[in-house]
Amino acid sequence: MIHQWLTLLNKYASGKILILLFMALIPFNLLIFPAMQMELSRRALTSDAHMLDVQIGYTAEQALDEISQLGVQGKQWYRLITWTADLVYPALYSTFFALLLAFLLRVVSVTDSRFSLVPLVPFLMALMDYGENIAITVALSAFSQPSEGILALASVLSALKWACGIVILLFVVLLLFYLLFRMLKKMER
Template identity: 30%
Template structure:
């Protein structure tokens, strides 16, 4: 096992899970919700964040950057460099702790590290978004294409992490592995 999986083993318990769950819920319920509302208000219309778009459409991304306007672009940049640097840590830790609780008795524990690979892609996506926001009015299709690829990989990794959590829950409920004891 890696030092990081050992670290996850040491911190994984019900108190850590509850703390991370409460912290996680605060982001979509308050921090990110308010950030999106402020961004839309500054833009004068509902655009939403690039981070949450699904699919591969670099032209849409560049249009969104233009549609934000200067105030929303500046605000979105601040959100990407503050709130959206903390949120990936929170969800990665939460997913890592859940996967550790569910799968700690199985070989192949490397899957508990998958949420942290997602964190790296989320950070790369944030850097690309900040680049597009701060370089406007200059727009680059290659940067938007790379951003869309990174975003797709991020969503694939998030979906895979959630799928592994559901798989671990099914194994625990079916009794195929030792039930959660943390």
């Protein structure tokens, strides 16, 4: 099954598809999420309320504090964000980064089998993101104070999501530097 995923990624890893996916990500980062954050701040009990899943790390206590600042309307809005825009976004960014990694690995002709699974890391990141969203939804839906266990789970999933993101960015940067190095070497000849 993993081999089929990798074959599919390599089949669709093209410049045109990468550009289309990148263009689809821009509105989320520049318009949708900032507007939703502003609306969350407006609906919450305090104007400095923030979404948990954009924070790199948080403790159960910090999450409980953030949730308590939301109020009823803020919690409802946060759930709406989680199950609309934040439902689509992980699918988009994971597909973009998986195809980008597959594309770069193919362009730089990396054939080492140790790196063949790297394009699957973005899907692991999306899985962590969805898990965090579910945990946050459970916490937001609690009639009383959310359990520290569910908030700790959300925190761990958030940390794992961001760790995957760092790994992805490191690989992209390293592959781009390697590609640049090879191009400069060819120009010297």
